[in-house]
């Protein structure tokens with residue numbers, strides 16, 4: 001019996017280690033989750049009513065020279081640059097990253113624009129948001145999706161009286177209202193992937209009404225469920241043979 005417990009514990013630990021990742025688990029309004037696109041360069045992923053959101057790197061440990069400066073690090077409403085709560089995510093931290101992108105069809109001149117509003121919820125806590133171009137540049141090489149082209153980056157910039165971001169008290173949901181014309185509006189969200197999130201991820205996915213549950217998640221969670229059972233059966237058979 002003691003051996004069975006040890007095997008169960010060991011398999012559970014493997015599950016936690018392998019599944020250190022963070023997901024966009026639900027979206028509302030204009031924000032729609034997609035797989036990482038080929039490009040988010042201006043003109044390459046356009047839509048007049050959809051702000052696209054996708055996961056970038058997963059479970060990445062920031063290296064020695066890779067401190068990441070961010071613009072928002074606390075719950076609250078941000079509708080101008082003066083509201084920002086800047087900070088640094090330091091080397092050694094395990095992070096996941098996510099990207100939001102709006103780009104209206106064609107080129108719209110001031111004062112016209114397309115407005116996008118919606119929410120995105122993550123299964124892990126947000127460490128920081130990048131909404132300004134200064135911080136955005138330099139983070140693409142570290143946190144960008146490996147096969148996505150980030151040429152000619154943009155940022156949200158929080159135009160006063162027009163644009164805002166609300167970060168929820170639990171640091172897991174953002175509400176975005178952005179207005180885009182000439183260029184693109186882009187936001188990078190960095191979440192905490194310290195340790196593992198196997199149990200947390202499963203619980204969050206099954207609790208959420210509008211969850212984005214991919215077939216790969218289902219297969220993974222099924223594997224996590226079956227692995228310990230298989231291990232125990234194997235151990236019992238092995239002990240009976242001795």
Ligand SMILES: [Ca+2]
Pocket residue numbers: 042043046103104105106107108182183
């Ligand atoms: Ca455009």
Ligand SMILES: [Ca+2]
Pocket residue numbers: 156157159163178179180181185
């Ligand atoms: Ca804008």
